[in-house]
Amino acid sequence: MYLLIEAYGVKLGTNQRWSKVDTAQATIKQLLEAFRELQFTLKEKLTSKVVFLDASTLLREYSTVNTLAPVFFQSLALPLKTKTTSLLINNSVAMYCDAFSAGYSATPVTRANIALQDNRLREVTDVRLTHKANGLNYATFANHCLVSVNGFFHLPDTDGVNGIVVSDAMNSVKLSGRNHIGIYSFKEIGAIKLVPITKEMLLPSDDVRKISIFIDQDIGNKQVLISLGGYLHWIDNQTITRTGDKTIKVDFSKIPLLERYYESRRFIDLSGLPTNNTPANPTQIGSKDAWTAEFLAEYLQLSQSFVVILDKPSIYVEKHPLRDSKIPDTYVHYTRPLFPLVSHWGRCNEYIATEDDDHYLLTTSDCSKENYLFNTIDNQAFLSVSDALDPDQRREHSDVWLLEIGTETH
Numbered sequence: 001m002y003l004l005i006e007a008y009g010v011k012l013g014t015n016q017r018w019s020k021v022d023t024a025q026a027t028i029k030q031l032l033e034a035f036r037e038l039q040f041t042l043k044e045k046l047t048s049k050v051v052f053l054d055a056s057t058l059l060r061e062y063s064t065v066n067t068l069a070p071v072f073f074q075s076l077a078l079p080l081k082t083k084t085t086s087l088l089i090n091n092s093v094a095m096y097c098d099a100f101s102a103g104y105s106a107t108p109v110t111r112a113n114i115a116l117q118d119n120r121l122r123e124v125t126d127v128r129l130t131h132k133a134n135g136l137n138y139a140t141f142a143n144h145c146l147v148s149v150n151g152f153f154h155l156p157d158t159d160g161v162n163g164i165v166v167s168d169a170m171n172s173v174k175l176s177g178r179n180h181i182g183i184y185s186f187k188e189i190g191a192i193k194l195v196p197i198t199k200e201m202l203l204p205s206d207d208v209r210k211i212s213i214f215i216d217q218d219i220g221n222k223q224v225l226i227s228l229g230g231y232l233h234w235i236d237n238q239t240i241t242r243t244g245d246k247t248i249k250v251d252f253s254k255i256p257l258l259e260r261y262y263e264s265r266r267f268i269d270l271s272g273l274p275t276n277n278t279p280a281n282p283t284q285i286g287s288k289d290a291w292t293a294e295f296l297a298e299y300l301q302l303s304q305s306f307v308v309i310l311d312k313p314s315i316y317v318e319k320h321p322l323r324d325s326k327i328p329d330t331y332v333h334y335t336r337p338l339f340p341l342v343s344h345w346g347r348c349n350e351y352i353a354t355e356d357d358d359h360y361l362l363t364t365s366d367c368s369k370e371n372y373l374f375n376t377i378d379n380q381a382f383l384s385v386s387d388a389l390d391p392d393q394r395r396e397h398s399d400v401w402l403l404e405i406g407t408e409t410h
Helices: 028-034 055-062 069-075 138-142 169-176 257-264 293-300
Strands: 002-011 035-044 050-054 090-093 095-098 104-109 126-131 145-149 152-154 164-166 181-185 192-196 210-214 223-228 231-234 240-242 247-251 306-310 316-321 330-333 352-356 359-363 401-409
Touching: 002 028, 002 069, 028 035, 028 055, 028 069, 035 055, 035 069, 050 055, 104 169, 104 181, 126 169, 138 164, 145 164, 145 169, 145 192, 152 169, 152 231, 210 293, 223 240, 223 247
Parallel strands: none
Antiparallel strands: 002 035, 035 050, 090 401, 095 181, 104 126, 126 164, 145 152, 145 181, 192 306, 210 247, 223 231, 223 306, 240 247, 316 401, 330 359, 352 359
């Protein structure tokens, strides 16, 4: 009755996108089991009319059919519930912009969102973002946007009127001597809710490097991302796994934790982490310090560690590598960049994009990959490690990519 022309579908699992399906050697049962969504393009033999079939309409009667798909459609005697129009696939993405390029101003403020008149630098801890345009809805901003400071995500909040207050942003600026701020908007995808991680949310585990987090929020049919010390992660079933209706698991063995510790300590306050130090070298810590239960628990309770609940049932994640221009902290892309730039250890470096003929130059800072000396040996066999660099090659250009997080719906 039908000739199978082609099929498009979304496989089961995380981070899957619509793609063309090879149906030549696949049975109907295999296809229905392998794909979350699936559409067949068919031609009616009698009329030569092209029609479209949502595979979910086959589940009740044909889910156990072991016939190859092309043969199955050819041999049907009864008509199917086809449509004359294809599924309309809408692609929506989360988008990045530099805060100052987007028209925001930054003001140092106290925890109470008060800008001090005199220069009492020690008392200002946060940064207030305000926009030049009157009438900007700050509540909408807080419900849809993440904010990065010098490459590390910080918690934003608002009273809806007096701008966006970015927690500990000024502390990070004072520590690093850098004041880059980026905005990562999920408005085109859906609303987000940010949940700071507390000690009570951490569940014990037999493996100290695998920590489960209980989220006392509605995350059913929603996606979960997580900022770990300012580094953004998503459910990938490797580093981050959803293990229950309200729990996710973080596998720190999949994270370059020592590298991140030494990269981030220049930009965010890690002084509260339990490490064994020496006055002779403040960067020297015990080689096993970063893998203790106490260290990991405190790391998860940093102000830059929080859960992001995205009000969307599914997302995809795709990485777009950038070409190294051979100029430090400068990269090339051939379409207008819309996404965050991610460097080697997972930091989202803020950048400015400049159009130049047929390409864009993306200029960032502090984007070099540090080649730590402890990576040249089995560092766990020694008592301590530090931020000392390999004398043969101290630094190199970091591999970077643009991080696309999006949804495909119909």
